[in-house]
């Protein structure tokens with residue numbers, strides 16, 4: 632009996648010694664110590680043996696198992712030594728193998744168009760400014776000529792940050808008009824791209840967080856002609872062609888006169904889904920800076936005039952790339968983002 636174990640063990644040791652890789656060793660381990668292995672078969676035979684033989688077979692099986700596992704462990708560390716030595720000598724090093732692929736991110740489509748807009752205005756001599764997203768009621772409304780309880784405040788579904796009604800998430804980028812007038816002296820030529828927030832009913836064209844680009848120009852002798860000329864040059868560069876535009880009267884307390892600035896639909900000639908069959912697309916609100924706003928920024932309205940505009944960036948990005956739902960922008964779906 633003892634001889635049988637010895638023979639089985641020697642067989643196993645020979646196989647292990649001849650094996651040169653980890654998968655092979657795993658297979659041998661299974662063959663001897665696995666569920667259907669040699670050792671298990673010996674143990675399973677015990678109940679059918681005469682009682683005086685049972686103990687010996689049990690011990691033999693366990694010793695066999697131990698010895699096989701030791702041989703396996705020994706061979707494994709031998710193989711590790713060999714491969715380490717080979718690596719140190721530079722064997723198997725192939726400098727022509729391609730490197731592991733690096734996963735690169737890409738810019739968000741809103742970021743891409745935002746940068747393009749910044750470049751275009753910078754080429755016209757504008758500075759790119761910034762302002763806080765959590766804003767004081769004073770800058771978001773009051774200094775922009777919305778007194779407390781003014782009905783125009785209803786146009787902006789505001790997220791309030793405190794119970795006193797002093798702090799809010801800015802509903803537009805216009806508060807930076809006041810901050811800019813406070814800090815800089817005319818002549819001023821600036822745009823302010825940034826995130827804005829409104830408590831909207833969410834659907835394919837409304838998000839609680841979106842992007843605007845504010846424009847502010849203040850100098851002596853600035854007129855509505857400068858306003859339309861600037862927006863037309865900007866749009867010509869952006870769409871690479873001349874688009875018809877029109878001004879309609881529009882009300883914003885911080886401009887006077889105030890306008891809605893429309894562009895001829897860039898996608899059709901006789902009406903489509905994008906322009907709701909009207910051939911016009913609303914582009915932005917704009918107008919001449921209200922004297923009260925200039926005063927709030929300590930600029931003399933007798934000496935200086937200015938224009939301001941504010942357009943939504945997200946819609947422009949949607950027009951540009953044919954995106955049909957604004958909620959994709961913040962959905963975090965990589966399959967959407969990887970397309971840009």
Ligand code: PHE
Nearest residue numbers: 803805883916917939940941
């Ligand atoms: N801030 C306005 C809005 O969000 C747009 C605007 C900006 C209008 C500047 C006039 C001048 O609706």
